[in-house]
Every structure is written in structure tokens, then in C-alpha cells.
Amino acid sequence: xxxxxxxxxxxxxxxxxxxxxxxxxxxxxxxxxxxxxxxxxxxxxxxxxxxxxxxxxxxxxxxxxxxxxxxxxxxxxxxxxxxxxxxxxxxxxxxxxxxxxxxxxxxxxxxxxxxxxxxxxxxxxxxxxxxxxxxxxxxxxxxxxxxxxxxxxxxxxxxxxxxxxxxxxxxxxxxxxxxxxxxxxxxxxxxxxxxxxxxxxxxxxxxxxxxxxxxxxxxxxxxxxxxxxxxxxxxxxxxxxxxxxxxxxxxxxxxxxxxxxxxxxxxxxxxxxxxxxxxxxxxxxxxxxxxxxxxxxxxxxxxxxxxxxxxxxxxxxxxxxxxxxxxxxxxxxxxxxxxxxxxxxxxxxxxxxxxxxxxxxxxxxxxxxxxxxxxxxxxxxxxxxxxxxxxxxxxxxxxxxxxxxxxxxxxxxxxxxxxxxxxxxxxxxxxxxxxxxxxxxxxx
Numbered sequence: 001x002x003x004x005x006x007x008x009x010x011x012x013x014x015x016x017x018x019x020x021x022x023x024x025x026x027x028x029x030x031x032x033x034x035x036x037x038x039x040x041x042x043x044x045x046x047x048x049x050x051x052x053x054x055x056x057x058x059x060x061x062x063x064x065x066x067x068x069x070x071x072x073x074x075x076x077x078x079x080x081x082x083x084x085x086x087x088x089x090x091x092x093x094x095x096x097x098x099x100x101x102x103x104x105x106x107x108x109x110x111x112x113x114x115x116x117x118x119x120x121x122x123x124x125x126x127x128x129x130x131x132x133x134x135x136x137x138x139x140x141x142x143x144x145x146x147x148x149x150x151x152x153x154x155x156x157x158x159x160x161x162x163x164x165x166x167x168x169x170x171x172x173x174x175x176x177x178x179x180x181x182x183x184x185x186x187x188x189x190x191x192x193x194x195x196x197x198x199x200x201x202x203x204x205x206x207x208x209x210x211x212x213x214x215x216x217x218x219x220x221x222x223x224x225x226x227x228x229x230x231x232x233x234x235x236x237x238x239x240x241x242x243x244x245x246x247x248x249x250x251x252x253x254x255x256x257x258x259x260x261x262x263x264x265x266x267x268x269x270x271x272x273x274x275x276x277x278x279x280x281x282x283x284x285x286x287x288x289x290x291x292x293x294x295x296x297x298x299x300x301x302x303x304x305x306x307x308x309x310x311x312x313x314x315x316x317x318x319x320x321x322x323x324x325x326x327x328x329x330x331x332x333x334x335x336x337x338x339x340x341x342x343x344x345x346x347x348x349x350x351x352x353x354x355x356x357x358x359x360x361x362x363x364x365x366x367x368x369x370x371x372x373x374x375x376x377x378x379x380x381x382x383x384x385x386x387x388x389x390x391x392x393x394x395x396x397x398x399x400x401x402x403x404x405x406x407x408x409x410x411x412x413x414x415x416x417x418x419x420x421x422x423x424x425x426x427x428x429x430x431x432x433x434x435x436x437x438x439x440x441x442x443x444x
Contacts, residue, residue, distance in 0.1 A: 031073055034064060062075065097418055108296075126328070134330040151285075161290040175197030184405040187403040209249070212245070232273055232275065232374070236413040238377065257283050269294025357421060365432035375417045
């Protein structure tokens, strides 16, 4: 059953560690069946409850999955394998349009903001025991939420969107609970959910966001206790929740008030499309807004709001770990916000010109592509591996769709932030040769 690999240990923690070592080294492959608990207990000379405890730990860590009488097996994509490793390194002379990073030319300079914050910090340095959210940061974040119609709620701060989402899920869910996630969707999130012991349930999306019937199915049939929705600039498809779709999704969620709703608006500051928040139709909800795409990924700041209980739980747990997100960073972001360091109209226009230009250029060549907002274009292909390889040969490194999908069809993702407008036609021609004409279809 396990080939040459021998699981070892007398304690539950040692047995679990032995299995994790096997998975990490590749000696235990994805999908490989583990011995039944009683059989392994007999082999190791321990009580069956000890092995049961080890398997439970492995399930909670997202290393294995159990399917009743079919037994326990290594997850098809174990938590130790990040989707970020599914990539194509651009050889010398090949243009990299795969990394998902913003255009450095559109990011604000930080020198003046850091200098001013450092000057003020010298007058009043941050100390233990202070509130975790800087007063000015919280005020400006809440004002921006109010302007976009996000329901009232306290403000918290996390080290980026993914940190906020992980803390919110941990505040309400238990290992084994199901979470509805967009498919295709953000690769890091698709890794995170099983890594913390939760079960991802794919929800198909189109250009207007998650399909309502898919969300309903995930909740009713698959028992999803949480739903994660990207409002704008969805990664990788560029989907943007419209007013009509928001109404449909609110109706679905209103029928399940006990479901936790997590909204991600990481596109704030780089998109022209208006926000249509879903928050407020369920009892437990959180709305997360990162500054990474508009102000720079290394600032590692995300503001969030939500129902008072959820925000209190997250901040309470945060106090027991890092304590708070650096006030220096919070004050720097607040300074940038107050000074309107980013012109969202200009940024959205710049990305839109390149993104829309590529979608139109591909359409003229008979190639289906998606990208309503943000900086990415999603191109369904018949042969993903072949398309990626052919594009490298043509001088372009794109992101394989496997990084972003569960059950969705094969595709490639193109990030336009590194393109000049004059590059669009050449890239479209290369993609058309690599992918070939594709029949119009849903990419869920």
C-alpha cells in the first residue's frame, strides 16, 4: 500500500509527523491510500485510538482526507504543495506576463510618507497596550467603506487580505467545515483553505462574479458554512460583481443567514467599476480591502470591517499572536490615503486600456478571453501545457491556469501590468497561435 515508505512512531504526534515527512519528501504521493487505523496500530504496536488521533491531526492540517469506508488518503493537492510552485520561469529574452504584480510606474512614491510618519513617531512612539488600529487609519478606512455602501461595523487591520481571511475563517469554522470558493480563483486562497483543515467547494464564476445557483448548491448540497466572494478585479478572470448579480447573490445568502460571508475588494483603487457589496445579508460577515495592488504589495496592510462579534474575535486572537499590525505601516497608509497619493481613475484607465485592448485583439483572432476589471486576462485553451510551452517559444511566459482552478477548464492567465500598449497586438498574435480559436463557453 505504501511501497517502501514505513510510517513510524509510538505517539499520535510522532505518527502524524512521520506521515507529513513522507508527503513532504514525495515518498507518499497525492491520492495514496493510508493503512486502515487498526492495521497501522497493530503494525506499530500502539492503541488504535492513538492512530485515530494522528489521522485526525493530519486531517485538520489538510494533509489527508477521509472518505468513510474508503479510508484515508493523501490529499490530491496536499497543503505542503503551494500552487505558486506551478509556474513558468521566464528564460532570458522571454517577456514575463505571469506574475500578477502591479505596474511599478503606477505605484505612489513612499519616501515622503515614511519620512513624515517617522518624524511624528519620534515625537510619540508606539507602545504596548495601545489600541490595535491607528485612529486616523481607522477613520479613513471607515469613511471609504461608508462611501461604497459597506454596512456599519468596527474596523480591524491585518497583514494583507490572506491574513485577514485566514483569521476570519478561524474565528468561526472548525477543521473539516466546507468553504465555497471561486473556481477559477485566487491560487493562494485555494491553498489556504485546505492548509487550515477546511474543505474547499468550487463555485463557478462568469464575468459578473460567482453564479448564484452555484453558491446555492455549495451551501445546500455541499454544506458550505462560509462563502468567499471577490467583488472586483477577480484573480484570475477579472470578473466584477454587477448590481444585478449582487441582488441575486444577496437573495441566495439571505436564505442562509448562518453562513459566514467573506468579501475581498483587493481591486479598490485600481478599478473603474462601482462596488456592489453583499455584506449585511448574513449574521456573520467581513469585508476586506487590501492596499497591495494600488499602493504596493510590500506594505502588507488590509483594512477590514464586519459584524461586531466577528471583528472582536479576530482582533482578540490577533492580540494573542502578533498583537497588532505595525502602527508605522498603518500611519504610512493613512498618510497616503489622506494625500490622495493614488489617482484611481488614472490607474484604472491605464490597466483598462491594456486589458481591454488585449481582450479585443484576441476576439478579432477568434480567441475567447475574459477580463472585465483589474490587471489580468483569462484565456481558456484546449491544451494548457501545450499553450504555455508554445508561448514560451514565442517569447512570452504566461501563468498556467492550474494555479487557479479546481474543476474549471484549462486556461492561461496573462497579467497586463508589464505591457506597453504597443505590445498588445504582438502578444495577442502569439496567444492566438498557441491557443487557437476557442468556441464560446462558460469557464466555470
